[in-house]
Amino acid sequence: MQKAPMLIAAFILGGFAVVGVGVVAVTHAMTDTRIAENQRQAMLTKLKAIVPAERVKNDPLADRIQVSDEALLGMPVTDVYRVRDGEQPVALVLRPVVPDGYAGPIKLLVSVLADGSLGGVRVTEHHETPGLGDKIDEKKNPWIIEQFNGKSLRNPKPERWKVKRDGGEFDQFTGATITPRSVVNAVKNTLLFVQKQGDDLYQLPAIGSQPASESSDPVNSAPPPPPAKAPISTAAPAAQAAAGMSDNANQKGKS
Numbered sequence: 001m002q003k004a005p006m007l008i009a010a011f012i013l014g015g016f017a018v019v020g021v022g023v024v025a026v027t028h029a030m031t032d033t034r035i036a037e038n039q040r041q042a043m044l045t046k047l048k049a050i051v052p053a054e055r056v057k058n059d060p061l062a063d064r065i066q067v068s069d070e071a072l073l074g075m076p077v078t079d080v081y082r083v084r085d086g087e088q089p090v091a092l093v094l095r096p097v098v099p100d101g102y103a104g105p106i107k108l109l110v111s112v113l114a115d116g117s118l119g120g121v122r123v124t125e126h127h128e129t130p131g132l133g134d135k136i137d138e139k140k141n142p143w144i145i146e147q148f149n150g151k152s153l154r155n156p157k158p159e160r161w162k163v164k165r166d167g168g169e170f171d172q173f174t175g176a177t178i179t180p181r182s183v184v185n186a187v188k189n190t191l192l193f194v195q196k197q198g199d200d201l202y203q204l205p206a207i208g209s210q211p212a213s214e215s216s217d218p219v220n221s222a223p224p225p226p227p228a229k230a231p232i233s234t235a236a237p238a239a240q241a242a243a244g245m246s247d248n249a250n251q252k253g254k255s
């Protein structure tokens with residue numbers, strides 16, 4: 001019987017397996033960290049494009065809260081990032097969802113400056129038709145920049161927050177009114193939400209940055225599970241996870 005050579009071979013094979021698994025694990029951990037940091041930077045870039053960038057003196061991604069108003073924001077739970085210049089509130093950046101796009105939900109990034117006007121609006125995910133509804137994407141058309149920058153509930157008045165075809169002030173697209181109508185309504189609702197909550201949104205304790213494990217894409221995370229009933233969540237992340245409020249499930253990225 002030649003047991004010794006077989007044992008040696010088994011040990012060598014086992015050694016290779018252990019080393020192989022270790023290398024994969026270390027590479028995976030390093031890659032995850034880099035991906036999370038890249039996503040963080042991408043989010044910051046998008047955010048800074050719709051706020052006065054020179055006044056971003058905090059880390060808005062860490063100064064995050066979660067709010068709950070599905071009627072106005074389109075989802076059970078919505079992330080809000082606060083931008084501050086020292087003690088001065090600069091902007092709230094919300095991530096509402098347009099529930100009634102032509103081809104499904106449309107995810108937005110909406111910056112509301114401290115004076116109640118819009119710093120800007122961007123689409124972070126949509127499925128609207130190329131050449132028709134996809135003109136809401138600022139890479140395809142300047143519509144979203146031209147229509148919303150500087151607007152507020154004072155200008156135009158709430159009853160004029162409609163597309164022109166419906167008697168409002170916002171341009172629709174030729175042959176594609178459904179998409180802009182839905183976006184205009186969602187942006188108006190976001191302004192109404194901020195107006196309703198007032199300065200409280202700046203006062204609530206932050207729950208911190210989105211952990212990498214909660215989101216493969218901090219800009220385009222998919223619908224979270226149903227939230228607790230509270231209108232505004234101030235729970236710590238661990239408590240939120242226990243209450244089913246974390247922004248974690250079914251992450252799907254697309255920019």
Ligand SMILES: Cc1cc2nc3c(=O)[nH]c(=O)nc-3n(C[C@H](O)[C@H](O)[C@H](O)COP(=O)(O)O)c2cc1C
Pocket residue numbers: 102103128129130132133134172173174175176177178179180
């Ligand atoms: C294949 C197809 C795709 C369409 N995609 C969109 C779209 O993405 N957004 C949109 O608002 N309308 C889209 N429409 C048009 C709508 O069905 C609807 O006719 C239009 O939004 C109404 O606007 P209008 O009254 O200005 O024509 C699409 C129509 C077809 C046939």
